[in-house]
Amino acid sequence: SPAHRTVPSLGRAAALIGALVTAGACSSDNGSVEPRAVEISSVDGGATTLASFEGRPVVVNMWATWCGPCVAEMPAFDAVAASTDAVAVIGVNVGDTADEAIAFADELGVTYPIFTDPDGALSTALGVNGLPATAFLDADGTLLDLHQGAYTQEALTAAIAATFPGVAP
Numbered sequence: 001s002p003a004h005r006t007v008p009s010l011g012r013a014a015a016l017i018g019a020l021v022t023a024g025a026c027s028s029d030n031g032s033v034e035p036r037a038v039e040i041s042s043v044d045g046g047a048t049t050l051a052s053f054e055g056r057p058v059v060v061n062m063w064a065t066w067c068g069p070c071v072a073e074m075p076a077f078d079a080v081a082a083s084t085d086a087v088a089v090i091g092v093n094v095g096d097t098a099d100e101a102i103a104f105a106d107e108l109g110v111t112y113p114i115f116t117d118p119d120g121a122l123s124t125a126l127g128v129n130g131l132p133a134t135a136f137l138d139a140d141g142t143l144l145d146l147h148q149g150a151y152t153q154e155a156l157t158a159a160i161a162a163t164f165p166g167v168a169p
Contacts, residue, residue, distance in 0.1 A: 035125040036141030040092055040115040043102040048115070050122075051141055057164045058088040059156075060135040062117070062128050064095045065104045069150035070132040074108055076153035080160070081112035086167045087160055092117050094131060136163045 036050040050058060061077050063070035074091070081089035091114045093101035098116050105114045117123055126135050126146055136145040136159070144163055151159065160167065 033121070033125050034141070035122060035135065035143055036137065038122045038125045040122055041098060041118055043098045043105075043114050043116065045098070050137060053088045053090075053137075054139060054141050056086060056088055056139050057160075057167060058090065058137045058141075059160060060122075060126070060137065061089070061091045062094055062123060062126070062131055062133040062135070063091055064093060064131055065100060066095070067131045071108070073132055073150040073152070073156075074105070074110055076151055076156050078108075078110050078112055079153050080156050084167075087164060088113075090115060092122060094120065094123055094128075134159075136160070138164070 036054070039047045039049055041047050050060065059077075059080075061070075061073075063074065065071070077089055077091065089112050091105065091110065091112060093114065093116045096104070096116070098118075101114055101116055123133075126133070126143065128135075128146070128148070130148050132148075132150055134147045134151060134156075135143060136147075137143055145159075147159065
């Protein structure tokens with residue numbers, strides 16, 4: 001079944017990201033690649049896929065250095081990531097170089113894993129059309145929800161609990 005998507009108006013960020021993805025990419029039935037199969041780059045230059053996290057739920061936060069709400073929510077993701085091993089929490093930078101992304105995350109004190117989406121393939125596969133965006137994938141790598149907009153720590157904790165019943169962050 002198609003994933004539920006909430007899409008608030010995000011002004012400039014939506015326009016910029018909208019330019020990166022095609023209109024068809026926003027549809028869940030467009031025949032695009034499964035999100036778990038898309039390669040993302042680690043900031044040290046390696047590559048992985050979301051499939052490498054299979055076996056436990058994963059929360060994927062899509063962000064950019066120029067996105068104010070993204071930056072504001074990063075401490076919440078860091079706190080939640082530090083509070084649980086039951087759910088993998090990762091950040092995936094969109095639109096910055098790996099060096100820019102890691103320097104920025106380091107400056108903020110972020111400790112959860114940071115990756116990049118250099119060609120926008122993961123953004124397209126998830127149907128992201130604005131930042132910040134947070135994808136919730138089950139332990140099998142199936143996209144359960146895509147939330148567009150910023151989270152507070154409390155709201156993120158509640159979303160994880162609601163999306164993954166029985167998994168306490």
